[in-house]
Amino acid sequence: MFDRDLYLATQRQRVESALDGWLPAEADEPTLLHRAMRYAVFTGGKRLRPILSMAAAAACGAKEERGLRCGCAVEVLHTYTLIHDDLPCMDDDSERRGQPTVHIAFGESTAVLAGDALQALAFEWLTMVTELSRWSVADLVRELAVAAGSHGVVGGQVADLDLGTAAPTADQIAFIHLHKTADLFRAALRMGAMAANATPEQVEALTRYAVQLGLAFQITDDLLDAPIAGSAPTEATCLSIYTPAEARQRVTQLIADAHNALMGMDNSGVRPLAAIADFIPLRGH
Amino acid sequence: MFDRDLYLATQRQRVESALDGWLPAEADEPTLLHRAMRYAVFTGGKRLRPILSMAAAAACGAKEERGLRCGCAVEVLHTYTLIHDDLPCMDDDSERRGQPTVHIAFGESTAVLAGDALQALAFEWLTMVTELSRWSVADLVRELAVAAGSHGVVGGQVADLDLGTAAPTADQIAFIHLHKTADLFRAALRMGAMAANATPEQVEALTRYAVQLGLAFQITDDLLDAPIAGSAPTEATCLSIYTPAEARQRVTQLIADAHNALMGMDNSGVRPLAAIADFIPLRGH
Numbered sequence: 139m140f141d142r143d144l145y146l147a148t149q150r151q152r153v154e155s156a157l158d159g160w161l162p163a164e165a166d167e168p169t170l171l172h173r174a175m176r177y178a179v180f181t182g183g184k185r186l187r188p189i190l191s192m193a194a195a196a197a198c199g200a201k202e203e204r205g206l207r208c209g210c211a212v213e214v215l216h217t218y219t220l221i222h223d224d225l226p227c228m229d230d231d232s233e234r235r236g237q238p239t240v241h242i243a244f245g246e247s248t249a250v251l252a253g254d255a256l257q258a259l260a261f262e263w264l265t266m267v268t269e270l271s272r273w274s275v276a277d278l279v280r281e282l283a284v285a286a287g288s289h290g291v292v293g294g295q296v297a298d299l300d301l302g303t304a305a306p307t308a309d310q311i312a313f314i315h316l317h318k319t320a321d322l323f324r325a326a327l328r329m330g331a332m333a334a335n336a337t338p339e340q341v342e343a344l345t346r347y348a349v350q351l352g353l354a355f356q357i358t359d360d361l362l363d364a365p366i367a368g369s370a371p372t373e374a375t376c377l378s379i380y381t382p383a384e385a386r387q388r389v390t391q392l393i394a395d396a397h398n399a400l401m402g403m404d405n406s407g408v409r410p411l412a413a414i415a416d417f418i419p420l421r422g423h
Numbered sequence: 424m425f426d427r428d429l430y431l432a433t434q435r436q437r438v439e440s441a442l443d444g445w446l447p448a449e450a451d452e453p454t455l456l457h458r459a460m461r462y463a464v465f466t467g468g469k470r471l472r473p474i475l476s477m478a479a480a481a482a483c484g485a486k487e488e489r490g491l492r493c494g495c496a497v498e499v500l501h502t503y504t505l506i507h508d509d510l511p512c513m514d515d516d517s518e519r520r521g522q523p524t525v526h527i528a529f530g531e532s533t534a535v536l537a538g539d540a541l542q543a544l545a546f547e548w549l550t551m552v553t554e555l556s557r558w559s560v561a562d563l564v565r566e567l568a569v570a571a572g573s574h575g576v577v578g579g580q581v582a583d584l585d586l587g588t589a590a591p592t593a594d595q596i597a598f599i600h601l602h603k604t605a606d607l608f609r610a611a612l613r614m615g616a617m618a619a620n621a622t623p624e625q626v627e628a629l630t631r632y633a634v635q636l637g638l639a640f641q642i643t644d645d646l647l648d649a650p651i652a653g654s655a656p657t658e659a660t661c662l663s664i665y666t667p668a669e670a671r672q673r674v675t676q677l678i679a680d681a682h683n684a685l686m687g688m689d690n691s692g693v694r695p696l697a698a699i700a701d702f703i704p705l706r707g708h
Contacts, residue, residue, distance in 0.1 A: 162573055168581040171573050222539060227531035246512035247584050250535065254507060255573035257539065261546045262568035265561040276550040276560035283547035288447055288456050288540035296453040299532050 142413040153185040156210050174244040174252035179217050182235050187212045187326040193410040194330030198340050205330030211263040212326040218256035219291050221249050273332035285325035294318030298374045305378055314374040320352025346399035354392035354418050357385050389419050427698040438470040441495050459529040459537035464502050466520050472497045472611040478695040479615030482688055483625045490615030493563055496548040497611040503541035504576050506534050558617035570610035579603030583659050590663055599659040605637025631684035639677035639703050642670050674704050
């Protein structure tokens with residue numbers, strides 16, 4: 139019997155230790171910047187993206203540790219996007235997970251720069267992935283750079299901010315969910331597989347899994363955001379085009395598709411990925 | 424006889440064409456973001472960093488084109504740092520080279536995001552450097568990531584903003600000049616050499632040249648900024664620790680040291696680098 143909660147807790151602890159060991163120390167100059175970077179990274183996230191990278195490596199028959207470094211790269215890149223999204227000129231959020239956001243705690247200029255430095259750090263970490271045979275560091279860097287850039291996460295955020303006050307169309311919602319959320323899930327899974335020297339077929343299967351999972355994750359997020367009175371509106375919530383019941387049905391379908399994507403891969407190796415897929419509709423914030 | 428002005432004009436035109444061909448088209452979605460990215464990149468810069476990458480490749484016996492892609496990566500990374508430095512929460516500049524800064528022309532959120540996307544693009548471009556034998560894309564990415572990160576450009580900017588109103592010490596000025604300016608010169612020269620499959624000795628010589636040149640460049644910048652009445656104060660000008668005459672003497676010494684660093688390399692190959700060194704104290708804004 140696979141114990142999903144124990145698995146997620148164990149993997150999360152592994153990620154926390156790795157991030158703590160790999161991030162620049164607070165005592166390193168410039169100390170204010172490094173404190174801000176660490177503050178942003180250690181805010182109680184579930185570490186789903188690095189856990190997915192490790193699970194992808196395991197699903198391809200390698201040790202899960204092979205996915206840890208690129209998974210942590212995705213995590214610090216994701217962290218930088220949250221810091222910048224929270225800025226006064228963006229969503230202007232003063233709290234994240236019950237804590238002051240980085241610009242509230244450290245000032246706006248330090249928040250911008252901590253984000254900038256975390257993006258650079260993500261790419262630096264990818265150069266530390268070793269023992270690659272079928273894929274190269276260049277493949278990993280391209281994967282993350284495209285997911286992070288103007289056709290990826292940043293493009294999704296621009297489209298989100300660009301919505302204005304008119305009700306978004308289904309196409310706009312799909313574009314934003316795909317790029318703001320699914321692109322980094324995709325990079326996390328694909329890079330974990332590449333770091334495990336996966337076959338192109340394995341990478342392809344995990345890509346399909348990743349996109350379904352990312353979209354399901356974002357819809358679940360929208361459902362979680364919806365009923366909280368007084369919370370900031372989610373800019374591009376799918377609940378402007380679906381009823382909650384329709385949204386839940388869509389999640390169910392996406393999770394089924396994610397499971398289908400794993401068919402044909404080795405059964406025992408994909409068990410964590412299957413368990414994570416089932417966890418997505420159940421998760422809290 | 425080496426015609427420096429013709430050389431610089433020709434190389435600059437090559438860089439402009441490459442950037443124009445490689446940057447995402449304005450018509451690409453999201454168009455606002457891509458227009459902002461192009462606006463920021465095409466503001467009449469001298470393209471010194473990519474010219475240095477090409478000159479480094481030539482100095483190592485390769486075709487100068489081999490340094491073009493990584494040089495352009497440094498250029499768009501440099502551009503992103505200028506966009507973010509100009510933001511209201513940083514230096515709050517409304518003009519750069521006589522044009523409205525990106526946040527004035529496109530709004531603050533688009534400026535932050537255009538900078539973020541240009542950083543990602545810089546790393547994507549490094550993955551397109553081919554025909555490497557002695558060095559790898561991983562070496563290039565590490566080089567740029569370290570130069571760009573919390574121990575490089577971003578660290579220098581934090582130290583600069585951190586100066587406050589007290590007169591800076593010589594150590595503080597040296598730290599800021601080294602990281603805000605010299606680190607990207609260093610990356611431009613080293614990556615151009617690596618892309619040309621340079622020997623470690625060649626890379627080492629060009630590293631010494633780069634640091635002297637970068638420091639001379641920044642002191643010249645401080646001298647150029649000084650006499651303009653009503654201009655914004657340079658945060659960490661070396662003129663708070665040197666007289667103008669001392670600063671000019673320091674530039675002369677640094678340029679001599681840069682020439683010395685080139686000794687032992689092939690004579691005809693380093694001619695452009697020698698000419699660029701002599702150009703630094705003469706240049707305008």
